[in-house]
Amino acid sequence: MPGAESSGSPSDATTGMRTNAGVIQMTNGQQYTAPAEGFPRPQCVESALRNTTDRNRADWAEVKDPKGFVRVYRAKYSANARDTVSKLTYVIPKLVDTPKVIISPPTAREELNERLPAPWNFLISGINPAALKKLIDQGWWSTPTITFYVFDYNVPLPRYIMTLQNLCTPSDPEACKAVARLVKDKLKSIKEASEFLAKHSAASDAKEAEGALDIIEAKPLEIALPGGETDLLWNIYFTPPKSIDFFRLLEWTTAARDLTYDTALHGTGVPRVGSDQFFCQGCKGYDHPSGLCPLPRITGWFGAPLQSVSADDKTLGKADERNERKDKMSKGGKGPKAGGNGSRNVNNRNSRRR
Structure with missing residues (x-):
């Protein structure tokens, strides 16, 4: 995003081989986008727990560290998040060195009459500290299965x-x-x-x-x-x-x-x-409209294509x-x-x- 810091790019030596298309091919067959300059960080100017229930917040506060938040690109709330949870629990252990991971879906306080309503952020826990740090350091992870963003529980x-x-x-x-x-x-x-x-x-x-x-x-x-x-x-x-x-x-x-x-x-x-x-419907950043989100323009991006993002915001x-x-x-x-x-x-x- 304009003016935002870029996240670090993972080492090719430990993760696999970088292709000409800006994608890392891991030895286990997993692929993910890895721009040499890193990903831009979304400038989110609202609570990570927006529109969650009091019980949801209290339960997550009690979860022991290490923990963080994860949300998919163009996230929207669904009472049945099984598909998202399944994809994240499948992909994350293939990307970082962790035997397991727990992905907990949020619970909405109320139904919001919005295009892509909150809450968007899932809790990630049950993961070893080094693996969570690696996920947070890169920020965005774009794979053929799912594209998502990981950030610290103490919101940046x-x-x-x-x-x-x-x-x-x-x-x-x-x-x-x-x-x-x-x-x-x-x-x-x-x-x-x-x-x-x-x-x-x-x-x-x-x-x-x-x-x-x-x-x-x-x-x-x-x-x-x-x-x-x-x-x-x-x-x-x-x-x-x-x-x-x-x-x-x-x-x-x-x-x-x-x-x-x-x-x-x-x-x-x-x-x-x-x-x-x-307000960008894709990354949830506040410093550009959806049609100017820089993420779909990154070489090797597996997430929503630029054409669909621009169609959502025709004037940019x-x-x-x-x-x-x-x-x-x-x-x-x-x-x-x-x-x-x-x-x-x-x-x-x-x-x-x-």
Whole structure:
């Protein structure tokens, strides 16, 4: 994903032979995609336990380490997850050195009227620590049987802050620096912005919290609009203090999205929020629409092909359509506009954090 760290690529010497098509052929016959530069990490800005029951959360909290989360590409909730569990328990021991693995499906708190409703994440446990670490280090595992993402039970902090629109700038390196400086100067001008990060971080991370706003990254994102036009947006990232709580970080990014970012010559940057906030149906990242997910473009990808992903998001510019009614979609109803400001409250989805 734009601006995200890439995961490590496994060693060919210990896993098999890399083919010209970007695929590892293991000695046991198992194949999986292994790009030399690693996979991009999805910038997920919501709870890994979204829409799970209280009992489900309590039960999983009691499971002993090592444990983590796993979800498939283009995940959606199903009360009967036997097929997914069977595929994961079959493939994972063939990919990493573990005699067994336990895959536990989530239980939904309520039925969500969304295209690919949550909960999406399964619990992975009963696995040796080295095997789980290898799964997490690579992140995405794309095989002919199933494509899935593994991440730590202590959910990694997202680097993504927001996506800005309405800035009339080019997309060259100098513009990247200028947009990053614009956001940095605005946030640093608000005393509470840096104080919040320091207040909710461990004392040992004090310097990291104080300097977090000095290293803002801005990356251009060009999207297609209806009628053949395009628009240039800006994804904004930073490295949050390691010890800050996940939900405290979401509070901070929500506040950052409630601001506007004024320039003297290039207009006013406005964060995309509410129904205009991007949400990828494939990787569940927030910094691009489904049609611009980078994963299907990776050589050797076994998951959903680019054609089907693009067909799901024909303009490549549609935002989060999760709350669009299923019956409206089945009748060909239009999704949210790609260019408007939408709601100024990024938390307008009540189930986002549950």
